[in-house]
Amino acid sequence: MPINYYIFLAVALFCIGVVGVLTRRNAIIIFMCIELMLNAVNLLLIAFSKMHHLSALALDAQTKAGTEAQLFVFFIMVVAAAEVSVGLAIIVMMYRNIHSVDVNFLNRLKH
Amino acid sequence: MSITAVLFFFLSALALGSALMVIFSKNPVHSVLWLIATFFAISGHYILLNAQFLAIVNLIVYAGAIMVLFLFVIMLMNLNADTEPQKNKWLKMAGAVAGGCLLLVLVGALRDTEIRTHAVQMKDGNIGLIHNLGMVLFKEYVIPFEISSVLFLSAMVGAVVIGKKGD
Amino acid sequence: MNNLVYLVPLLPLAGFLINGLGRNFLSKPLVSLIGCGVILGSFVISLVLFFDVKSGHNTLANAFEFIRVGKLSIPFAFQIDPLSSLFLLIITGVGFLIHVYSTAYMKEEAEPHFARYFSYLNLFVFSMLLLVMGANYVIMFIGWEGVGLCSYLLIGYWFRNTEYNNAAKKAFVMNRIGDLGFLLAIFWMIQYFGSADFAQVFSKAGIMPSNDKVLVGITLLLFVGATGKSAQIPLYTWLPDAMAGPTPVSALIHAATMVTAGIYMIARSNLLYTLAPTSQGVVAIVGLTTAILAATIALKQNDIKKVLAYSTVSQLGYMFLGLGVGAYTGAVFHVMTHAFFKALLFLGAGSVIHAMHHEQDIRKMGGLSKWLPITHITFLLGCLAIAGIPPFSGFFSKDEILNAAFEKNPVLYYVGLGGALMTAYYMFRLYAMTFRGKFRGTHEQEHHLHESPAPITMPLIVLAFLAVVGGFLGIPEIFAKDAHWLEHFLSPVFAASTERAKHEPMPHSTEWTLLAVSVVLILASVVWAWNKFSRYEDKGIEETGFGKILANKWYVDELYDAIVNKPLRAISVFLNNVVEKSAIDGIVNGFGRVVNYGSRQLRLLQSGQVGSYILLMVIASVVFFIIQLFMK
Numbered sequence: 081m082p083i084n085y086y087i088f089l090a091v092a093l094f095c096i097g098v099v100g101v102l103t104r105r106n107a108i109i110i111f112m113c114i115e116l117m118l119n120a121v122n123l124l125l126i127a128f129s130k131m132h133h134l135s136a137l138a139l140d141a142q143t144k145a146g147t148e149a150q151l152f153v154f155f156i157m158v159v160a161a162a163e164v165s166v167g168l169a170i171i172v173m174m175y176r177n178i179h180s181v182d183v184n185f186l187n188r189l190k191h
Numbered sequence: 192m193s194i195t196a197v198l199f200f201f202l203s204a205l206a207l208g209s210a211l212m213v214i215f216s217k218n219p220v221h222s223v224l225w226l227i228a229t230f231f232a233i234s235g236h237y238i239l240l241n242a243q244f245l246a247i248v249n250l251i252v253y254a255g256a257i258m259v260l261f262l263f264v265i266m267l268m269n270l271n272a273d274t275e276p277q278k279n280k281w282l283k284m285a286g287a288v289a290g291g292c293l294l295l296v297l298v299g300a301l302r303d304t305e306i307r308t309h310a311v312q313m314k315d316g317n318i319g320l321i322h323n324l325g326m327v328l329f330k331e332y333v334i335p336f337e338i339s340s341v342l343f344l345s346a347m348v349g350a351v352v353i354g355k356k357g358d
Numbered sequence: 359m360n361n362l363v364y365l366v367p368l369l370p371l372a373g374f375l376i377n378g379l380g381r382n383f384l385s386k387p388l389v390s391l392i393g394c395g396v397i398l399g400s401f402v403i404s405l406v407l408f409f410d411v412k413s414g415h416n417t418l419a420n421a422f423e424f425i426r427v428g429k430l431s432i433p434f435a436f437q438i439d440p441l442s443s444l445f446l447l448i449i450t451g452v453g454f455l456i457h458v459y460s461t462a463y464m465k466e467e468a469e470p471h472f473a474r475y476f477s478y479l480n481l482f483v484f485s486m487l488l489l490v491m492g493a494n495y496v497i498m499f500i501g502w503e504g505v506g507l508c509s510y511l512l513i514g515y516w517f518r519n520t521e522y523n524n525a526a527k528k529a530f531v532m533n534r535i536g537d538l539g540f541l542l543a544i545f546w547m548i549q550y551f552g553s554a555d556f557a558q559v560f561s562k563a564g565i566m567p568s569n570d571k572v573l574v575g576i577t578l579l580l581f582v583g584a585t586g587k588s589a590q591i592p593l594y595t596w597l598p599d600a601m602a603g604p605t606p607v608s609a610l611i612h613a614a615t616m617v618t619a620g621i622y623m624i625a626r627s628n629l630l631y632t633l634a635p636t637s638q639g640v641v642a643i644v645g646l647t648t649a650i651l652a653a654t655i656a657l658k659q660n661d662i663k664k665v666l667a668y669s670t671v672s673q674l675g676y677m678f679l680g681l682g683v684g685a686y687t688g689a690v691f692h693v694m695t696h697a698f699f700k701a702l703l704f705l706g707a708g709s710v711i712h713a714m715h716h717e718q719d720i721r722k723m724g725g726l727s728k729w730l731p732i733t734h735i736t737f738l739l740g741c742l743a744i745a746g747i748p749p750f751s752g753f754f755s756k757d758e759i760l761n762a763a764f765e766k767n768p769v770l771y772y773v774g775l776g777g778a779l780m781t782a783y784y785m786f787r788l789y790a791m792t793f794r795g796k797f798r799g800t801h802e803q804e805h806h807l808h809e810s811p812a813p814i815t816m817p818l819i820v821l822a823f824l825a826v827v828g829g830f831l832g833i834p835e836i837f838a839k840d841a842h843w844l845e846h847f848l849s850p851v852f853a854a855s856t857e858r859a860k861h862e863p864m865p866h867s868t869e870w871t872l873l874a875v876s877v878v879l880i881l882a883s884v885v886w887a888w889n890k891f892s893r894y895e896d897k898g899i900e901e902t903g904f905g906k907i908l909a910n911k912w913y914v915d916e917l918y919d920a921i922v923n924k925p926l927r928a929i930s931v932f933l934n935n936v937v938e939k940s941a942i943d944g945i946v947n948g949f950g951r952v953v954n955y956g957s958r959q960l961r962l963l964q965s966g967q968v969g970s971y972i973l974l975m976v977i978a979s980v981v982f983f984i985i986q987l988f989m990k
Contacts, residue, residue, distance in 0.1 A: 098293055154324075
């Protein structure tokens with residue numbers, strides 16, 4: 081599989097996530113679309129790691145060239161988990177205050 | 192076409208279709224379920240690429256823990272299709288157009304790159320195996336690993352503080 | 359000798375500064391002493407310079423470099439030659455007499471204002487001296503502007519009266535219009551000849567062909583300046599109004615000196631005019647027309663000073679006629695004699711006004727010869743001089759001009775003779791209504807009538823003497839060969855012109871005929887007016903018909919008001935309301951409004967909606983990607 085295909089796939093997933101963020105008014109759905117974007121990036125990173133591994137294998141059979149990218153993905157997941165927990169706590173608090181998860185109600189920045 | 196290619200295209204179609212359904216569903220619960228399907232498809236891709244550890248971790252952490260958390264919150268608020276707020280039609284169109292433009296730009300940007308024909312090693316390769324990952328993680332990247340535990344601690348504290356009722 | 363030259367203008371300047379700055383401290387006698395003393399000093403030095411010039415030695419004194427730009431150099435230089443030394447004598451001599459006269463005439467003024475008067479008068483003399491002593495047109499222009507300023511200051515001397523202020527403004531504005539012409543002429547001269555210096559300009563112009571367009575243009579522009587300063591058509595209406603100033607001011611500025619500045623300028627530029635016969639023709643026609651017009655108006659005026667004012671305008675017209683037909687010496691001669699008799703007439707009128715307690719209407723005078731003997735005799739001598747009766751001075755100078763006019767074109771002579779007849783008529787009308795017949799004033803005024811004190815009568819006597827004998831400086835050929843001393847004296851100045859405009863002198867028989875005819879007609883006019891107006895009774899009848907037109911000065915002021923004032927005012931109202939308020943203010947305020955509107959619209963971007971913020975973010979990142987990836 082040429083890397084191109086993976087890049088197109090990841091870009092498409094990412095853009096679907098962007099459209100989701102712009103189109104939906106429900107805060108939770110927006111959050112989910114952010115997670116979708118993160119996953120697209122993860123996919124791409126792993127694809128790249130394998131690509132590098134493949135090209136490095138040609139020079140040295142015992143190489144460990146693409147490992148960093150996969151560890152990076154690992155850490156992205158770590159951060160995503162932490163972010164979700166805090167983000168959902170915020171959304172719950174928002175719901176408690178205005179009894180709705182509609183982001184259009186969050187326009188206090190105007191004042 | 193080899194089985195790898197077939198699987199690749201199938202999983203890609205599945206991922207894209209599920210992602211689209213995520214943003215088009217009216218019911219938030221349905222959206223969560225479609226997102227889980229997307230995660231499964233992506234984990235499938237990981238396995239194709241022989242990143243086994245990450246595939247499993249993806250399923251456990253993302254589909255298992257994070258999505259469950261989302262479902263808890265949705266259930267808490269008792270959201271369903273008729274309470275779903277709808278955005279202004281023009282804004283929706285604007286959003287779709289903007290996203291589409293982004294897609295076109297990024298795709299177009301890659302048209303002339305020289306790496307586009309490099310192949311990806313699928314099915315084989317031992318760098319995705321947990322043994323090798325673990326070696327690199329605990330030898331070179333042990334400090335970020337420890338600090339991520341501090342990150343979790345702070346996230347926990349933050350979540351508890353924010354979620355507290357009253358003052 | 360150069361240092362003496364600098365002293366001539368510096369003395370009056372010092373007088374101006376001392377009297378002006380010390381007006382709150384100096385006493386009246388001291389102010390009079392300083393004011394008159396400096397002029398006397400200038401007169402004495404002018405005499406010395408005059409004798410120097412008479413012995414054939416001209417002076418050119420270069421004080422300092424006034425302007426130096428590239429190749430153009432305009433030094434602050436003074437030139438003493440026959441023409442300027444003659445004018446120096448007239449200015450300082452007559453000026454001194456008028457200063458002495460003023461010490462008694464202005465006695466009633468408060469001390470600071472008394473000193474103010476003398477300081478202005480000294481400043482005027484200073485400017486006039488600069489004007490005639492300048493060695494280039496720029497220095498002349500400095501003096502030109504200075505006398506205009508002093509005219510304004512002195513006409514509006516009693517500044518608390520709005521009408522007097524208006525008269526002063528009118529004088530200054532009309533002068534200014536003329537000055538524009540003068541200034542344009544100087545610019546053109548500098549551009550074409552590369553210098554404004556008399557010697558250089560005349561030498562360069564001397565080789566040009568006759569009636570060259572540039573010369574015609576420059577000379578016409580110079581003449582525009584002269585019409586402003588010397589009150590010719592169309593810029594003459596300020597002079598009658600200028601009678602609002604004190605009478606000695608009218609005598610000095612508007613009779614003897616400032617108004618002759620135009621004559622001096624054209625006499626100095628005689629070569630340029632000889633080389634541009636077109637302009638000379640214009641000068642002659644305008645001068646003659648002004649002379650006749652002013653004479654007709656003077657026939658029906660009832661204010662003693664207004665009659666004299668219009669008479670001045672008329673006589674100036676004769677001088678310009680003289681210049682226009684090439685009789686440069688004649689014109690300068692008439693300047694000299696006119697200074698004597700017109701100053702005399704004005705000072706005499708001042709004496710009458712003083713005796714009549716500021717009454718100026720001649721219909722309310724009459725028979726004053728009984729109470730004001732000295733004033734009466736001197737005034738009569740002045741009238742005889744101006745009418746042109748031999749052997750008084752006016753006869754010689756006026757005849758010289760009229761004879762030269764006849765040589766050019768007989769029509770000019772006949773019209774000029776008509777004007778001279780009118781001059782005699784209205785002057786003797788004035789004399790008879792003032793000094794002969796019965797006294798028509800109030801009993802109160804009759805009580806206070808007495809002859810004026812010495813400082814007033816002495817200058818009258820001196821000027822009367824000069825008015826009588828002044829003519830003998832220019833005895834024409836037909837009486838005695840080579841007796842025209844003035845022509846001899848001024849010949850170096852006009853040499854270039856006379857060389858180019860050589861003509862056959864008039865045969866003696868023609869000259870005798872013209873002389874006899876004019877004298878007879880003038881005498882008849884004099885006798886007629888004397889008889890008619892000695893029996894004048896103020897019946898209080900209003901003027902009708904043609905007389906009304908003349909009494910209202912041919913409605914020229916009203917005409918100017920209609921074609922100049924009203925349109926200008928309408929234009930300025932239009933500019934204010936439309937252009938200023940709508941267009942200019944509109945643009946300036948419009949900027950503010952646009953910015954306001956723009957900011958209001960821009961503010962709407964801050965909706966507080968996170969969703970729209972994210973949309974903008976995405977759009978911005980797309981734009982960046984496009985720029986970065988595709989437009990390098």
